[in-house]
Amino acid sequence: MTPGTPGSGPDHVTLRQILAYDEDGVLRLLLAPAGRDAAVLGVIVGDEGAARPHEGRIVLAAGLPPDPPSAAAAVREAARRGAAAVVLRESEGTPVPAEALTAAAECGIALLARAEWADWGDTAALLRSATAFAAAGRGGLVTDSAAGGLAELASATARQCHGSITVEDTRFRVLAHSATGPEADGLRRSTILGGRVPERRVAELRRSGLLRALWTSQDVIHRAADGDTPERLVVAVRSGGEMLGSLWAAADGRRLSPDAPQVLRRAAALAVPHLLRHRMRESGTVRREALALRGLFHGDGDRRAHLWSLGLPPDAAYAVVVAVHTPAHGPGSDRALDVLEVLATRAAVFRSTARVLREEDRIAVLLPVGGTDDPRGALDLARDLDGLAAGMPGAGPVRTGAGQTVRSGLDASLSYDTALLVVRALRDREARGRDTPAVRHAGPDGVGSTIDALRMLDAVRPVWESGAGPVHELIRADLAAGGDLVRSLAAYLETSGDVPLAARRLTLHPNTLRYRLRRARERFGIDLDDPDTRLVLTLAVRLAGVF
Known part of the structure; x- marks a missing residue:
């Protein structure tokens, strides 16, 4: 059967039937030179080799490089091998290339676009389901x-x-x-x-x-x-x-x-x-929600449409809570999947209107709250997740940050960014011994000064990386040699020049610390009595991740 020839029998489904069955919008028809009644006899995912017949089948162009020449070449090759249609991926801001449409028109092959929220598994499932649905109407009790x-x-x-x-x-x-x-x-x-x-x-x-x-x-x-x-x-x-x-x-x-x-x-x-x-509809709903949440958190796409997809009003107050898991070390100790699964489930039941996004090392929760002056809901969830994670021995630490409450879900990315900064601040304070015992959950008010410092460090990093001078030379040379001098300077600056206290933190004799400070002066020309030098050195050791 050539592409586009209507077929008969129990093993085929037409493009018209696929599109009618596709109530969730997994596929969008771009071009059908032979009409919507063209038969589809099966599905091929990607390039399954010359041994697999393409006759009358629909080709899912999985793994295709995202450039117009590759898309056009894939369409022409599928048509040459007798395929009935090709499905290309379409994403926001990156429509199917015009070259692919031209190739499909010239070759007389149908062309469809896959929705951004769906994946190739969803698409293959849709085609299998549509074929089974069509076959179900051809006889039986x-x-x-x-x-x-x-x-x-x-x-x-x-x-x-x-x-x-x-x-x-x-x-x-x-x-x-x-x-x-x-x-x-x-x-x-x-x-x-x-x-x-x-x-x-x-x-x-x-x-x-x-x-x-x-x-x-x-x-x-x-x-x-x-x-x-x-x-x-x-x-x-x-x-x-x-x-x-x-x-x-x-x-x-x-x-x-x-x-x-x-x-x-x-x-x-x-x-x-x-x-x-x-x-498939359940899977599609989950994927659409994940796409919408990701768009809200990262400020991508139409934020109002994302809220509509989630069934949430744009004019309500929201806060974002982020829990980041650091896997434990040692054989059998990495329980990241277990930990995040438990936390995601708990977040979902914390409040019925909460929406949860599971990412690689974290979960992020969009939480409707009672009002812009009441952040307790987000802090309660952060505390709840912290307590749950603490009860899972051997799982590695989980740090949970609550972002500020925003007046509209359209501004959810602001709360998300703040929640991530809170997590960074908790990690930073723990590494520097600022909190004993370690604090694993907080809101922006609890670590406000550290958040401000992190924002300043982020802003100054490009200036530091493009600069040069004695401090740059010291940091670069000493870290390459093991970093003892840099750590000694970090402790000295952290304790405001209190040598005995800094030495205790380093488990050194005070004279050993004094010797290292003297070496910094003599070898690199670092004047620790100069306030500008101390400022640059403080920023440098923080950017180097020493404290």
């Missing part, structure tokens, strides 16, 4: 319900099973259910009313071994009636080997039909595209 959603599928299955149907995801949440009659048992009523299987029921299913059987079985599992609990059938919903959820059939005032297992088995196959869509 409950075919007419395939396009009506999970609720219609549950109702149709219930009619043929002579029972009540519940569709659940892998977290035991109810995604759909049939009508509940007056004879329904209490467990079914509480599950539907609560929107999920009660914890006590989940625990009982684990103890009985039924959940293990469900997770491993390919067929319908029967559970006999027990007292007030009616007969039940359950089957896993799978896409390939991936568990997506389960379908439960419960007797509802009468016996289940003799062919109920067959009906349930076929209903599980029809539920696959619906549960794939549910999982």
